Amino acid sequence: MAEEIRITIDEFRDVLYQKLIKHGALQEEAKKTSEIFALNAADGVISHSILRVWRLLSHYDNGLVVPGRMPVFVSGTGAVARYDGNGTSGVLSASFCMEKACELADRFGIGMVALRNANHWMRGGYYGHLAADKGKVAICWTNTRANLPSWGSKVSNIGNNPFVMAVPGKDGKHLVLDSAMSQFSNGKLEVMRRAGKLLPVDGGYDQEGNLTRVPGDIEKTRRSIPMGFWKGSSMSILLDACAAILSDGLNTASIERKMQKDGTDEAFLCQIFIAIAPEALGESRLEEIEASILDSVHNAQPVKEGSPSRCPGERVFRDREAAFRDGILVPAESWKQILEL
Amino acid sequence: MAEEIRITIDEFRDVLYQKLIKHGALQEEAKKTSEIFALNAADGVISHSILRVWRLLSHYDNGLVVPGRMPVFVSGTGAVARYDGNGTSGVLSASFCMEKACELADRFGIGMVALRNANHWMRGGYYGHLAADKGKVAICWTNTRANLPSWGSKVSNIGNNPFVMAVPGKDGKHLVLDSAMSQFSNGKLEVMRRAGKLLPVDGGYDQEGNLTRVPGDIEKTRRSIPMGFWKGSSMSILLDACAAILSDGLNTASIERKMQKDGTDEAFLCQIFIAIAPEALGESRLEEIEASILDSVHNAQPVKEGSPSRCPGERVFRDREAAFRDGILVPAESWKQILEL
Secondary structure (H helix, E strand, O other): OOOEEEEOHHHHHHHHHHHHHHOOOOHHHHHHHHHHHHHHHHOOOHHHOHHHHHHHHHHHHOOOOOOOOOOEEEEEEOOEEEEEOOOOOHHHHHHHHHHHHHHHHHHHOEEEEEEEEEOOOOOOHHHHHHHHHOOOEEEEEEOOOOOEOOOOEOOOOEOOOOEEEEEOOHHHOOEEEEEOOEOOOHHHHHHHHHOOOOOOOOOEEOOOOOEEOOHHHHHHHOOEOEOOOHHHHHHHHHHHHHHHHHHOOOOHHHHHHHHHHHOOOOOOEEEEEEEEOHHHHOOOOHHHHHHHHHHHHHOOOEOOOOOOOOOOOHHHHHHHHHHHHHOEEEEHHHHHHHHHO | OOOEEEEOHHHHHHHHHHHHHHOOOOHHHHHHHHHHHHHHHHOOOHHHOHHHHHHHHHHHHOOOOOOOOOOEEEEOOOOEEEEEOOOOOHHHHHHHHHHHHHHHHHHHOEEEEEEEEEOOOOOOHHHHHHHHHOOOEEEEEEOOOOOEOOOOEOOOOEOOOOEEEEEOOHHHOOEEEEEOOEOOOHHHHHHHHHOOOOOOOOOEEOOOOOEEOOHHHHHHHOOEOEOOOHHHHHHHHHHHHHHHHHHOOOOHHHHHHHHHHHOOOOOOEEEEEEEEOHHHHOOOOHHHHHHHHHHHHHOOOEOOOOOOOOOOOHHHHHHHHHHHHHOEEEEHHHHHHHHHO
16 A cells, blocks of 8 residues: 555645646646646546646646647537637646537537547546536547557557536536546556555456456556446447547547657547536426435445445545545655656 | 247338237328337347337337327427427337437537437437438437446346437448447347347346346346446436436436336336537548548457457448348247237
C-alpha cells in the first residue's frame, strides 16, 4: 500500500492554478480548469484529477493546448452544431460544448454539439453534472486512442470511449453514469495498481494470455476486456462511428495512426454532447420517479447483508461533502510530483 | 437439440398476417406488423420474432392492443415531442415514434420523441435500421419490467432496458448496436435453452446462488447478470430514469407493481427515440470513416486464428440475404404452435 497524505480541496485548486500559470495558461483558463480538477478530485475521481495533472500540464508544454484558445464553430443548423477544438484545453472545450448544447436545448428542447480535434476531457462525468446543474438531461461521450481490443481481437484496435448519461436530481443529487467501455478504465487500473490491490473481477489478459485481476499485468499487455465482452466492444464501435461521422473528425484507428506517426499524446478526439430540456416536453413527475427508482434499488434484498445496491452518482455526493470538509487522501508520491511540475 | 424446420420469409409473413386478422388486427396494421416481424426473423432475431408471435397475438386478445389505434400527441415543442401509446401495437407505436423523430431531425438537425404507455417493441434493432434507412444516426431505448437484479441485489429490481444505436452504412449495411443491459437478453436465454446449449460466459445465478452458464437455470431464478456487472446495472438505471422522466410515464419499479396488481403482461413501457440528420452538421467523410473502422476491426490479429473480430450489425446482413433466398430454420414445435394460434 503506497503512502497517502491528506490535502484540502482548496490547496489542490490553488497549487494547480499556479502550475497552470507557470506552464503558460491564461488567468481565466487556469482559474476555470483548476476549479474543475478540484471538483473532480472532491468527487473521488483521483484517476482523472490528481493523477492527470502532469498530463494536463504537458499539453501546455508540447503545444497540444494553446493558451487562450476556444473551440471554433465549423457548421451546423437548427439544434445541432459542429465545433473544432482548435487547441483548446480539453476540459474547457468539453465544458464549452456542453454549455452550447444546453443553450440549444433551451431553444429547441434538445441540442447537440459535435466536437472534433479535441484534447482529452479528463473526467467525463463532470460534463454530465454541468448539464444536470442546469436542469438538463444529458448524454455525452468521447472517442479515444486504440486502447482496447475489440471482442475476438488480440490487439488494441478500439477505444474505451467513456460514455456519460445524467439526469438532474433533487437538491443537486443527480443520477450520473460515467462509464468507459472497458470493464475498468485505464485510470482505475492505475489507481488499483498504485494501491497494490486486485480488481474485483477479471479485467483483462496477462502476458500468458490468461484472464487476470492484476491491474499492472493488464496495463502491460494493454489487453483489457470490454465491459460485457462483445457488448462493450460493439458499443465502443458505435460511439466511435457516431462521434467521428457527426463531427467529421478522426475515428479511433485514425487517432492511433496519427499518434504513432507524430509521436504525440492522445489528442484530436471526437466528442458528442446532447442536452435535453425536460420542461420542453411538458410536466413531469421527476422527483416521484427518481424516488421510486432510488427506493427500488436501495431496498432490494442485497446479496451481502448490509451492502445495499446503489445508484450511479450516489457515492460522488457523499465523497464531495466529505472532501470539502476533511480534504482528500492522495498518493504522497503523486502530490510530491505535482509540486515539482 | 430440438427439431427444426425450414420456412420461407414470405410464408412466415403471410401466416402471421392471417393470424393477426383472426385476432382482430385491421388489414393495414396486420400488413405492416407482419412485414416487420418477417424482417426481424430474416435478420436472425428468432427470439423477438418467431418466438414472440404468441405474445403479440395475446396483446390483441387481452386488450393491451386495441386495433386501429395510433400514438397520441401529448405535449412538446421545437425538436421534442411526447406521445402516449394509446393501446397501439408495440411495433407500430415504436415505428411511428422513430419516424416522427426522423421528421423532427429533418427540420432541426436532431429530434426526439418520448413515448409512454407503450406495448413491447419486440426487437429494438429494427427501429435503428428504420432510421438508418432514412440516412439518420439514431439512439433509442425502452424500459422494461423488473427482470434484472441491480448489482448487489438478490432480486430483480431493474429492467434489462434494450439500448440501440445506429449509423447508416454504405449500400444499406448499417452499423447497429442492439443490446439489453443484461449480459444475455431473455430472448437469448430462451433460444439457448431451446437449443440445449450452454452460454459462452456466465449469464447469471442458479438456485444455489452460484454463477452459471445454464440458460434454463437463470430463467428459473430470474437472476441474470448485468453486462459488465455494475456498469450495466448503472446504465439500466439511467435509461429507466431518462425514459420515465422525459415521457412522464412509468419507471421499471412502477411497471412491475402495476403488472403484479393487474395481472397483465409487460406493458405501459417508456421509450426514447433520438434521430440525427448528419447533413445538418455539414459535410462528413462517412464512408471513409466507416471503412477505417471496419478495417481496424476485421484486420486486427484475432484471438482465435480464422475468427476475425466483427462490427455490430454485420451478421444481420449476411443472415438477411440468406434468409430471403433460402428461408430460415425455426424450432418445429414453435412453428406448429403458431399455426394453431
